[in-house]
Amino acid sequence: MIEFKDLRKSFGDKVVLDGVSHVMETGKTNLIIGTSGSGKTVLQKCLVGLFEPDEGEIIYDGVSFTDMTEDDRKLLRQQIGMLFQGSALFDSMTVEDNIKFPLDMFTNDSNSQKIKRVNEVLERVNLKDANKKFPAEISGGMKNASV
Numbered sequence: 001m002i003e004f005k006d007l008r009k010s011f012g013d014k015v016v017l018d019g020v021s022h023v024m025e026t027g028k029t030n031l032i033i034g035t036s037g038s039g040k041t042v043l044q045k046c047l048v049g050l051f052e053p054d055e056g057e058i059i060y061d062g063v064s065f066t067d068m069t070e071d072d073r074k075l076l077r078q079q080i081g082m083l084f085q086g087s088a089l090f091d092s093m094t095v096e097d098n099i100k101f102p103l104d105m106f107t108n109d110s111n112s113q114k115i116k117r118v119n120e121v122l123e124r125v126n127l128k129d130a131n132k133k134f135p136a137e138i139s140g141g142m143k144n145a146s147v
């Protein structure tokens, strides 16, 4: 369960989140709907810690994300997937290295284990032969599948 209470976030004079509260219950699909520029992405970035809210609290399963150390946040983030609007792949890295990046960061797996995992996920999204391609060499849909 993700709960947020009275979140506030401004950029200079521009108030984007003006006291937003909600409980996202486990097992339910929760949607954030709003017009373009209304603050959906800013809210999402606050929820994963890419932005710090100016005020308010974020709570994951009863534990305050707001008060968590960066190390505890890293552990929690291993359970969070975030798909960016513009796919957010590293342009200078191949598809294989992009997918391997979080495994390099968060696991002690051997390289062959990591490559096996990369191949499994690529096969699952029908991108079996895309390992050595760079993001500029694949289509928009392929980029999103690779994230």
Ligand SMILES: Nc1ncnc2c1ncn2[C@@H]1O[C@H](COP(=O)(O)OP(=O)(O)O)[C@@H](O)[C@H]1O
Pocket (backbone or CB within 6 Å): 011, 014, 016, 034, 035, 036, 037, 038, 039, 040, 041, 042, 043
């Ligand atoms: N890093 C930033 N610096 C300044 N303003 C920002 C930043 N990120 C978002 N904003 C502003 O916050 C508002 C909400 O943006 P956003 O959350 O991206 O909207 P959307 O609901 O379309 O996802 C917009 O006015 C945007 O310009």
Ligand SMILES: [Mg+2]
Pocket (backbone or CB within 6 Å): 040, 041, 085
């Ligand atoms: Mg957005």
